[in-house]
Amino acid sequence: MFGHYSASRVIKKARMPSIPLAAHLDVVELLRSICQMGGAVVRERMGMGIGVARLAAGSLGVNLGSGLNPSRMAQLYTDDEPDIRAVVKDLSPRQLANELIAASVISKLSLPAPRSFLVFAKPEDAFGSAQISHASGLKIYFGSELSSHKDFYTFFNMDAAMAFNALINFPGWGTMLAFDEWFANIDRHLKNFMYDGATIYLFDHDRVFTGPAWKPSDLVANANHQCHQLVTALHQAMTNTHRKAAKDLADAFSQLALKIDIDEALIESHASEIENGIPQDLPAVEQFLKARVSNISTLSEQRLAAGGPF
Known part of the structure; x- marks a missing residue:
């Protein structure tokens, strides 16, 4: 049972990326580069699990329509990757849990899917209602890496x-x-x-x-x-x-x-x-x-x- 994990397993905490928030693409450059790449980055990966990333300062791009949840194109980064183009969604706590659990199981099953990220943002870089906050004060979003495939x-x-x-x-x-x-x-x-x-x-x-x-x-x-x-x-x-x-x-x-x-x-x-x-x-x-x-x-x-x- 999940409640027994503290006694029998080590909970894997999110490893906060430590790359300084500096010299990131601005919105115009981000959108231009996306257009030059045919609209997306091809990087579907199977069995990769959930990534943990930071929202790059000043990188929020196009508002992706009138969906039920605010979504924006943006640039993410991790310790290992300085430039990940993604769609970032502002979700309720339960919706975020839904996305994360589904993505984790999809990864375990090695089903084709865009990479998924738990995204942390400074309050000044937040968008939407920013419903979820981390104990550190950072805002939390869900990110899905951009794909060359069309819906x-x-x-x-x-x-x-x-x-x-x-x-x-x-x-x-x-x-x-x-x-x-x-x-x-x-x-x-x-x-x-x-x-x-x-x-x-x-x-x-x-x-x-x-x-x-x-x-x-x-x-x-x-x-x-x-x-x-x-x-x-x-x-x-x-x-x-x-x-x-x-x-x-x-x-x-x-x-x-x-x-x-x-x-x-x-x-x-x-x-x-x-x-x-x-x-x-x-x-x-x-x-x-x-x-x-x-x-x-x-x-x-x-x-x-x-x-x-x-």
């Missing part, structure tokens, strides 16, 4: 029929479906996964565990959860052959997930370092993930059956 909505917006058909015929759909069932993700839509024609890349998981304001009582291991209308529409458009292929992948995923060390993933997520009630609720997350993993296949099959029996 699926980009392809859908160019040719909806072709994009939707490509997704229906994509064999890897079952893996993403299984992950979302395991984590009770209520918000898988066209803008929170990337697709390059061969691979799906997962990101944006602040609404796992039944939503952004979950309570331990919401985490029921065998319960069906709400899903985005995209998921239902996709399954309704699938043939029996498509659904069976997705179910086979979901079954394979469930066997892989059984091998994951959930305790270790939670420790490495840094979620225990978030105050505002998160640490005492982590045992409920631990119990939920460990119990729900044996239900992944059944839950995935039930979700796929929205398109009819198969």
Whole structure:
């Protein structure tokens, strides 16, 4: 149990980067360099865990639209990397925990995804509501490294029929479906996964565990959860052959997930370092993930059956 870790494990604390805040790119230079690189930096890494980074002073760039949470392009740095281009999100404590735990497990599973960071910023560099503060006085955000891959909505917006058909015929759909069932993700839509024609890349998981304001009582291991209308529409458009292929992948995923060390993933997520009630609720997350993993296949099959029996 998570509550026993202090006696049996060493909690891995965030190692604060020590590079001086000096000589960083200003906003104009940051945006120019991003444009010159085709819009992003290619650095999806599997099995890399959660990074800990600092927000470079004066590097906040474009406000990324009217999403539910303020997001900005920015430059991050660590002890080892002086220039990491990322999307930084201002989240509630529970949303940040959701992102960190999902990213840690995704890393353990070696699923394709942008690198994720726990981001620390000086108060004068903060943006949004800056809801989370560290004991040091630094503000805390979630960062996701920029990618050269486009979210699926980009392809859908160019040719909806072709994009939707490509997704229906994509064999890897079952893996993403299984992950979302395991984590009770209520918000898988066209803008929170990337697709390059061969691979799906997962990101944006602040609404796992039944939503952004979950309570331990919401985490029921065998319960069906709400899903985005995209998921239902996709399954309704699938043939029996498509659904069976997705179910086979979901079954394979469930066997892989059984091998994951959930305790270790939670420790490495840094979620225990978030105050505002998160640490005492982590045992409920631990119990939920460990119990729900044996239900992944059944839950995935039930979700796929929205398109009819198969």
